Amino acid sequence: MVNYLYQTDQLIAAMNAWLHQHIGNIWVVEAIKIAAATATLAGLVSVMAMVLVWVERKVAAHFQQRLGPMRVGPHGIFQTVADSLKLMAKESITPRDADELIYTLAPLICFASAFVSVGFLPFAPGLQAVNVNVGLLFILGVSSMGVLGILAAGWSSNNKWSLLGAMRAGAQIISYELSAGLALLSVVVFMGTIDFQEIVKSQQAGWWIWRAHGVGVLAFVIYTIASTAECNRTPFDIVEAESELTAGFHTEYSSMKFAMFFLAEFLNVFIVCAISATVFFGGWMPFHIGGFEPLNRLFDLIPPWLWFFGKVTALIYLVMWFRWTFPRLRVDQLIRFEWKYLMPLSLLNLAAGAVVVTTGWYFFR
């Protein structure tokens, strides 16, 4: 049974076989599989969002040399549970002049796009809700649907702050999506595939951030910047710049609808970090150093999904670190930074990657 901790694909296969064995109807099997995957992901997502909120607060507090939430549970670890309960208990308000359908739909779109994206992520071998051969592209597309939710929220609230915040968010996300996509593309050039499992397997010999040396590092830097902007996090959080727009697009939201935005935001942080970990840092692949067999054996002892979450956690910490390190950009600086510097740079990086690949001038191959 311990083996299943490592060979998760065998675990999935065994479960599959068990299902088929005990339930004859293929329909029911499929339905159970779907329900199980959805339930698992939902649980994961909600727990993770809570943890992330707590972590964010703690990290922020410690950066500012204070303790942060300490009352509920040891070191306040149940603080977010309490917060969630409070949010759920609150009254759901819809502004009188809002477009009610869209107003209700907006947080759903945001959350759904984030939630569906999680389904494409490879947590461990075989441990992936949806396995398509174009996973990377899909996850980019699906997560970019979130911006529609933000725009819808801003527009349907019938509030100037909301609308402006939504417009800013839209402009920002669309712009930075380009850089993020191009940065990933310059590594895809090396990988030759956009199937997540294949991507991870292609890093058997080494992580792409090293193997694609200069290009990989630069792509990682660009992707980190762009994805931070995509998530509307500081230093790119002018979307909800409190001093200018009160709370941006979700000014009018409360209760569970607000919670969905909140959830989606943290999920997005998790997703971009997961993509980054998968593409640049080998995903669930343990860290290996050629020639250091004992060390490699030692690393192999850690299960793949732990590797994955470890890497993701480290990257999330990096993103949170940003938040308390850099000052917020002005909206024109933001757009100029993307279109005049980041995007040309990522285009050049892509070209460089193409040159490196065609000349075969990189490590481990």
Next chain:
Amino acid sequence: MPFKFFFYLIALFVLYSAYFVVTARNLFRSAMGLLAVLIGIAGMYLLLNAQFLSAVQVVVYIGGIVVLMVFAILLIADVTQKVFEQSPRWRQGLIGAASLLWFSLLAGSMLSYRFGAAAAAVDKSGSIREIGRALLSPAAGGYALPFEVISLLLIAALVGAVTVARADADNGEGKEGKA
């Protein structure tokens, strides 16, 4: 059976959304309907084993075109403007009938035609490798020239859109705050 079930599910979803697109009294709602239609079509592509096209549909159509439209709607429409101009009802009825007739013609022709059996070959649309080869192959059966033409078209559209949409500084028509 499951595929057929999914097909009908998606088809109903798409058709209802499409109907919503063409009848909704509110532009933004139309756009949301379009979003649903596009997602449904992406699902259709998945059913047809065309994962790459499905992904492209999601990335470009939803992430690009619909967002662009929503942006334009944000620029020109107001949430209070729930009812926008409608064609007179007789026109709607007339055209609805004509559309139905047209549909019956199309469907009749399609159902009455006996399509030949599929050649026994592997479906290529799922593999990006095959699509990439086809797109960039200058040889016969390749699409390098259309590909280049499309790239030119996109550049021209980009420049043209920027030029057209930019507020004219001269005649003071740049009422950006209108939105």
Next chain:
Amino acid sequence: MNGPTLEHYLVFSALLFCIGLYGMLTRRNLIAMLMSVELVLNAAALNFVAFHHFLFPGDSGGAVFPIFIIAVAAAEAAVALAIFIALFRHQQHLDVQQSDSLKG
């Protein structure tokens, strides 16, 4: 294989096409018309893929053309929306029935 057949897809896309056509002819807002055009384009693209899948799986044309359609749709949407915004600035509405200054 008892999945949907080619005819299913064809009829479905024909219906989608007709709905788009109806929208193009009845919606009076230009952006709404553009959305209807997108419906029509999608119906056409779906036909390409369906034919490719069922009749000519060995030929990559059916898989490539939807990409072209999407690219053209993107270009068209960009230009059209830019024109609409310019038009809106000019006449404060996007009613296609009132935009008839080119009438003979």
Next chain:
Amino acid sequence: MTGHWFIDHLWLVPLFPFLGFLLVGLVIRPLGDRPSSTVAILAMVASAVVGWGAAFQYFTHHAGETLVPWQYEWLRFSPTLVGNMGVLVDDISMLLVLVVTTISLLIHVYSQGYMRGDPGYPRFFSFLNLFTFSMLGLVLACSVLQMFIFWELVGVSSFLLIGFYWAKPSAVSACKKAFIVTRFADLGFLLGLLMLSYYAKGLDFTFLTSPETVAKLARTTLPFLGVSALPLSAILIFCGAAGKSAMFPLHIWLPDAMEGPTPVSALIHAATMVVAGVYLVARMFPMFAASEPAILTVMSIGAFTALFAAVIAVTQFDIKRVLAYSTLSQLGYMMLALGVATLDKPLGFTASMFHLTTHACFKALLFLGAGSVIHAVHTNDMREMGGLRRKLPITHATFLIACLAIAGVPPFSGFFSKDEILAAAVENGHYFVFALALGVAGLTAFYMFRLYFMTFWSEPQDHEKYHHAHESPWSMTSVLIVLAVPTALLGLVPFGHYVHRGELEHHGINWLIAGPAILVGLAGIAVAFMLYFRPNGLPDRIAFAFSGIYRVIRDKFYIDELYLFVTHHVIFRYVSAPFNWFDRHCVDGLMDLTAQSALLSGRSLRRTVTGHLQTYLLWAWLGSAVLALVVWQMQAALGWALTFVGLGIIAGIFAWQWVLQLLNRSEPLKRIEKD
């Protein structure tokens, strides 16, 4: 290829002025006057050098031969009929090359002084070059087609030069008149050319003038007139020649052409272009000589023109007009000489060419002298001149030489050529023509010395003009002096030795013929001396005594008026007016109908351009529906069924809408308003 450089490169002769024309007209013109004239003159010098070299080589090595050193197949109408461009070298073409290049060069130099300060100075020189190019191309033409092309080019450049002072209405009308009259004559030329090319199946001169061709043409009977092709085509071609050489009925353009600058008159309307007609007849001489009616036409028209023009010249007071009528008269002389020549006794041919050459010299000199006089006193009217010999000594001296030459006083050149013409007339038994020519010679002497005495002797009539008169600049007078040399001495050249047809007949001066000629000339001079040496009332009294006939002559026998009458009152009214009516009402009406129907259909189709996007879309849809139905013919049953169902639905909808409208009239429109 003859192995002689100049003859082989004879095509350079027209090429240089052409390049000069392009260069001056397109490149150098903005640079100013001096470079333009320099380039034009350099082009002429180069051309003249080649021309003289070729003439020298021809007359020393190939005298009497007919050569085609260079030829290019330009148009191949049919396997047998080829339009060639090339260079034809024989005695007369070489002679004309000599005359044209020399006179043209001298006149270029002269124009430098005469045209100084004129705003169109560079334009003038480019036109002069163009004219020289065309004239040389005409002279060297190897086929009648090429000659026709250059013939028209000559006409164009003459048109441009006559109308040089285009701001002057008289100049404009003069150039139009010249162009139209010569074009009219060229119609005959073209017809003759077509007839020749059709019946002779060839266009080259060497082919056309060969005895076989001439005989073949003479045998050919025209299907529609029943006459031989030869005389008719010859007379048609003579039409063109008569137009260019201003023979009697078509002479009216030449006196008016004096509106151009005087160097132009000298170059074109005295020395070169007007002799093109004579040259053409000479070129086709075997054809003319083989046909009795043709040659008689040439002779009689030439003789009549000679007398007619001389009579008019007596009464004119415009110095250039006198010279113009004198030119007409002398051209008539040349035609007459050609007319009296036969294949057996071709002395007239030589005489004509001889007179052409000497006339070119002395008439150019006369015109240039007249130009010098006009330059000095700024008037053309002889009655305002007088006593100018003291003011213009060089002009006076050279002018006198030229007058003596044209009057036929030995030993000046005119005497010899005129004597040869008279001898030719006598030799061929045309005594009436001889007598007529003799009389014309006397008249010539009279009116030339009338001109001379009135201008240079007599008394100054207009003292202000007299006092301002001054000798012309060196560039002009030097040309006069240079021209005076051949004018005086050209008669001493044994001309018949070089230019002749048939056997060379050596004959000296027949004093039985020359004696009366000299006497008549001297008599003319004497009469002029008596009447005009000192100002007296005698000429006026004579004019008064014969006032009726005098007025007729002074008004040029009312030929111009006749033309005007014919054109205005006959052609315009009875021929053109109906055509005009037809054109206005039928042809234009058709055009208007087309335009109106297009307009009407546009007006009705305009309704379809509603400006409504959706309407267009609807039409496009309907169109595709029709197309689909057409394509669907194969499954007609299903198609028709569905069509009927659809039509039924549409009809139902309409009916429903109609009912709806009846129930609530404004219902469909209400929804349009947005709120």
